[in-house]
Amino acid sequence: MFESFSNSEILSGMITPAVLVSACASLIFSTANRLGRIFDRVNLLKSEVELLLDGKRSFHTERMIYMRHQLSVQKKRAVLIQRSMAFLYLATSLFVISSLTLAITLAFAKGYTWIPTVAAITGGICLFLASALLFYESRYNLTFINRQIEFTEFLERELQKK
Incomplete structure (x- = not known):
């Protein structure tokens, strides 16, 4: 049945996507936070x-004015977070599919061994897109923090005038 692949090759081929699933799970957890x-x-x-x-x-x-700006930033951040989570869930699904289809294609359809590779590459692209969105979202978080500091400094200056 598995003449061309050793058991260790099959196992290592299935474990690699599992490691990527674990990475996605960590990102999903931190993104949900x-x-x-x-x-x-x-x-x-x-x-x-x-x-x-x-x-x-x-x-x-x-x-x-400050509140409107801050709410606008939070709204943009929430959209970016939601999109990144969607990509992370999709990447996780694709890595699981990659692992399962590797075993199935090696056992029953050796001519279709390209399917798990395509699934894994697509999962990697989704993981990259999610990471890019999270990077972009972190810039909005910095905007929020900087604006908060600026407003606090404004309040401090106004108090000193009194």
């Missing part, structure tokens, strides 16, 4: 807007 942090930040911004609307905060105009 990032999405949770975005949710927490949006809730904090919502609370700040409510305090502004109740008249419990000073610098109403400046704070509203």
